[in-house]
Amino acid sequence: MNSKDYINLDETYGAHNYHPLPVVISWALGAKVKDPEGKEYFDFLSAYSAVNQGHRHPKIIKALVDQANICTLTSRAFHNDRMGAFLKKLCEYTGFENALPMNTGVEAVETAIKAARRWGVEVKGVQNGKQEIVCVEENFHGRTLVAISMSNDPDSRVNYGPYAPGFIRVPYENIAAMEKVITPNTVAIILEPIQGEAGVCVPYAGYLNAVRELCTKNNVLMILDEVQTGFCRTGKKFAWMHEGARPDIMCLGKALGGGVMPVSAIVADHAIMKVFTPGTHGSTFGGNPLSSAVAIAAIEVLEDEKLDERSEALGKIFRDEVAKIACENMVKVRGKGLLNAILFKEGFEAWKVCLALRDAGLLAKQTHGNIIRFAPPLVISEQELKEAIAIIAKVLKNY
Ligand SMILES: *Cc1c(COP(=O)(O)O)cnc(C)c1O
Numbered sequence: 001m002n003s004k005d006y007i008n009l010d011e012t013y014g015a016h017n018y019h020p021l022p023v024v025i026s027w028a029l030g031a032k033v034k035d036p037e038g039k040e041y042f043d044f045l046s047a048y049s050a051v052n053q054g055h056r057h058p059k060i061i062k063a064l065v066d067q068a069n070i071c072t073l074t075s076r077a078f079h080n081d082r083m084g085a086f087l088k089k090l091c092e093y094t095g096f097e098n099a100l101p102m103n104t105g106v107e108a109v110e111t112a113i114k115a116a117r118r119w120g121v122e123v124k125g126v127q128n129g130k131q132e133i134v135c136v137e138e139n140f141h142g143r144t145l146v147a148i149s150m151s152n153d154p155d156s157r158v159n160y161g162p163y164a165p166g167f168i169r170v171p172y173e174n175i176a177a178m179e180k181v182i183t184p185n186t187v188a189i190i191l192e193p194i195q196g197e198a199g200v201c202v203p204y205a206g207y208l209n210a211v212r213e214l215c216t217k218n219n220v221l222m223i224l225d226e227v228q229t230g231f232c233r234t235g236k237k238f239a240w241m242h243e244g245a246r247p248d249i250m251c252l253g254k255a256l257g258g259g260v261m262p263v264s265a266i267v268a269d270h271a272i273m274k275v276f277t278p279g280t281h282g283s284t285f286g287g288n289p290l291s292s293a294v295a296i297a298a299i300e301v302l303e304d305e306k307l308d309e310r311s312e313a314l315g316k317i318f319r320d321e322v323a324k325i326a327c328e329n330m331v332k333v334r335g336k337g338l339l340n341a342i343l344f345k346e347g348f349e350a351w352k353v354c355l356a357l358r359d360a361g362l363l364a365k366q367t368h369g370n371i372i373r374f375a376p377p378l379v380i381s382e383q384e385l386k387e388a389i390a391i392i393a394k395v396l397k398n399y
Contacts, residue, residue: 003036021365023358028055031380033363042388044364044374049196049228049339051259053301054379060258063297064290072290076282086292093237093299094250096267100276101287105227105253106142108264111281112190112223112249113146115268117166118275120187124219127185134181134189134220136172140197141190141225141251150190173203175210182214188221188249189214193239196228199371200341202334208245221248221272227264228339231255232302232378235312235337242336248272258298263291307378311337314385318374321389327396338378342396344370353399362391 003024010020023041027034031054033043046052053060067082074080087099100115102108116133120126133150140156141147148156149164157163170177178189193208195201215222224247229239231254236242238250249272253264285291302308315337322333322342331343344350350366357364366372376388 001036006036021354021358021363023363030054030056031377031384040361041358042362042376042380042384042391044362044376044388046375046377047259048254049231049233049375050254050257052231052233052255052307052378053258053298053305054377055259057258057297057301057379059301059304060260060294060297063258063293064260067290067293070289073285073288075284076287080287080289080292082289082292082296083287086287086295089296089299090252090256090265090267093303094252094267095246096250097269098273099265099267100273100281101291102264102266102283103262103285103291104142105225105251105264106144106147107283107286108227108251108253108266109141109190109225110144110146111266112225112251113188114281115249115266115272115275116188116190116221116223118280119221119272120185122275123271124187126187130185131187132166132168132183132185133187134168134170134178136178136191137169138172138195138198138201139169139190139192139225140195141192142227172198172201173207175207175214178211179214182218182220186218186220188223190223190225192225192229193242193245194229194234194336194339196339196373197367199343199368200335200339200373202336206243208240208243212245212247215248223247223249223251225251227251227253231299232307232311233337233339233375234335235308235315237302237308239336255302256295256298257291258294258301261291261294263295263298302378305379308337311378314338314378314380314382315340317382317385318389321386322374322392325393325396327399329399330396335374338380339373339375341367341371341373344372344399346370348399353395356395356398357391360391360395362388362395 006024025033026036090099117131120131135150249268257263329344348370
């Protein structure tokens with residue numbers, strides 16, 4: 001079978017809920033992938049930042065295989081001998097007192113929302129059913145009904161009503177608007193510290209601290225969705241660390257699974273996490289021994305290889321070099337660490353650039369029509385990054 005055959009199978013038997021770049025990946029290692037015909041590409045999407053540690057990192061694969069040969073799934077009806085070590089590692093890495101493991105990013109978001117709503121009743125004293133949560137425009141928190149109820153993206157929402165109540169949306173980067181909608185029933189504000197899906201929108205310096213202050217002043221929980229920005233992607237362990245605006249609850253996923261399995265979690269201090277009592281929340285696969293072993297290795301790789309520092313340094317090189325490219329339709333390059341995007345003129349079809357980049361040996365995906373995100377695995381070497389930038393320059397010069 002060749003690439004065309006594989007694509008045909010997907011289109012024949014799958015639901016058409018994605019519009020992938022026409023390329024098939026059948027092999028991957030580090031920052032590189034290959035198609036069935038043997039053509040090699042740089043991976044500049046990293047599965048939306050789920051492979052920060054690079055494809056098939058040997059330490060993570062070893063943890064996966066070793067644990068798979070011992071014990072994989074117990075459910076939370078019993079204890080297992082791996083979850084505790086995972087939770088300890090995650091708490092130490094993030095600096096929070098407690099962690100609650102789930103599987104996908106959107107489940108971490110749901111867990112954070114549930115925690116905040118319960119905290120609102122049991123700690124803040126809001127009447128159950130009256131809890132309000134403030135979210136921001138252009139957010140992406142995943143695909144469940146609660147997550148899309150927060151979204152204002154028509155594609156995410158259309159014809160999926162009725163939507164979950166209790167969410168109030170305000171413009172991004174607008175503290176005054178946020179302050180205006182806070183009532184005694186407000187239990188939380190949820191946002192991404194850098195909006196990934198919206199096109200790598202980096203807020204003005206001081207924004208996160210202003211949200212933090214607003215939350216503290218009004219006894220409202222600050223929830224940061226770091227599913228995409230976390231685990232060294234933006235040049236720090238977590239994006240809030242650029243400003244020191246520590247949230248009350250942090251949602252984690254993607255790279256926590258080291259690129260091999262879905263692992264997510266929320267972290268918070270005990271004063272919040274205590275609202276969960278036996279039977280009030282759970283997940284069959286959450287905290288399973290296989291995920292736990294993989295996640296420990298995934299965090300250790302970030303630490304051992306100082307991927308925060310690498311991301312910071314290589315990100316600077318990327319933005320400096322890309323800004324020099326003579327491309328008529330490029331407006332600017334923006335981002336932090338190795339989470340970057342090139343913004344093209346309004347109406348420009350970035351899709352055709354993605355196809356040309358693919359032909360030249362680099363995979364990236366447009367978002368919102370005129371923006372391309374560039375987010376390679378953080379293990380990419382400086383030499384590889386420079387080769388990739390040369391490919392981008394060669395292609396962009398034609399547009
Ligand atoms: C990807 C993402 C999610 C959802 O994660 P899934 O694992 O796809 O459910 C949530 N929030 C942000 C910011 C994301 O980038």
